[in-house]
Amino acid sequence: TDKLFAHLSRQLIKQGGILIIFVQLRKESNEFFAKDMISFFPSFVAKYIYNSDNDTLKGSFDVVYMRESATRNKRRTIPCTYDWDSRQLKRDDNLF
Known part of the structure; x- marks a missing residue:
């Protein structure tokens, strides 16, 4: 997950655009699966x-x-x- 988000972040800077990523939430708690990664980049x-x-x-x-x-x-x-x-x-x- 961290490598994927790092790659997307680099591509966003390179292209100078807007990136929207949809991710799944945990059903029982409505929390992100990798909440540290989700909050670090965007x-x-x-x-x-x-x-x-x-x-x-x-x-x-x-x-x-x-x-x-x-x-x-x-x-x-x-x-x-x-x-x-x-x-x-x-x-x-x-x-x-």
């Missing part, structure tokens, strides 16, 4: 958690880490609802 880390297994329309982004936060908060929760008709994930609150 500038932004978040996980999307459903409110319940039965309701897949509501959930929240649990922002674990932001390197350069505009509000100095490194962590926050952003509640969201999936609009089935428009196929959009919409924020349920006003952050600022």
Whole structure:
């Protein structure tokens, strides 16, 4: 895992782009499998958690880490609802 993330980090710097990586969470705890590696390389880390297994329309982004936060908060929760008709994930609150 560390070699993979190091390679992706080098390629990102070389190409000068944006890289989004999706990883699986542990089902019982909603934790990352390699949480030290996940938090070491990126500038932004978040996980999307459903409110319940039965309701897949509501959930929240649990922002674990932001390197350069505009509000100095490194962590926050952003509640969201999936609009089935428009196929959009919409924020349920006003952050600022």
